[in-house]
Amino acid sequence: MRIMNALDGLDPGPASVTHRKPWILALDINGRPHRWVSWQAACTYHARDMVAWSTGAQAFMIFGGTSRSTGERSTLSSQSIIAIKGRALRPASFRQVPPLSNRELFRRDRHTCAYCSVTLAGNQLTRDHIQPVSRGGRDVWMNVVTACRACNQRKDNRRPEQAGMSLLYAPYVPNKAEFLILSNRNILADQMDFLVQHLPQQSRARALDA
Structure with missing residues (x-):
């Protein structure tokens, strides 16, 4: 064929x-x-x-x-x-929420660190929890952003404001259309x-x- x-x-x-x-x-x-x-x-x-x-x-x-x-x-x-x-x-x-994975998170955030705006390949990025999981944060779309390894280490087990860092963009939940993209x-x-x-x-x- x-x-x-x-x-x-x-x-x-x-x-x-x-x-x-x-x-x-x-x-x-x-x-x-x-x-x-x-x-x-x-x-x-x-x-x-x-x-x-x-x-x-x-x-x-x-x-x-x-x-x-x-x-x-x-x-x-x-x-x-x-x-x-x-x-x-x-x-x-x-409106069903797409499954959260590093691959889809990085694509949602366009492979851009939420703290320093550097754009990197997926193997150089991490999933950062705005509210750390150890402090009651959940592993959900609205509590995660893409972060480079350096920024994730600097933020450590703290909220961004506690680490003197600011989010350059806000997290959001992608819908089915975005998941398809x-x-x-x-x-x-x-x-x-x-x-x-x-x-x-x-x-x-x-x-x-x-």
Whole structure:
């Protein structure tokens, strides 16, 4: 099976598909962002008539096998954003808090230390608890920020003000749309534009679309 970007008209061939692997943004029937699906899964949704509607500037042509009876090769087109038929997501599901991990925390904070503003690779960053866990602080989105190792050591087992340090940005809880942005390193421009409309106002992911 081969996949082609229907906009640029270039068929990259099987080898390129392995490296490209575009992810399709799946929405619920009401247009709420739900999850990323592979282009193979998108093909299945289309083939089973489970796509209610689709949108997006990017469209992909998928080439299947050749019919023995007609000699024609099967094709199927999918846009980069599809809405799946079925029960709509409950609003509470959309507001569901994404799981906290260092990877997603660093991406939320754009790999920038909350105390000195240095930007570093993930292996040089740490998860800092504003209110130390040993002093009753919780390991939750609103109590953690990204910190370089030097700042984390300087802050030690204290609150920022006790260490004479100031937060350069405030923590916040990312919603599902932001989690989808953070979890896809190869997000397409039209998918980003769609997801940005669903971001919290304080989201730093908005800067990624600037």
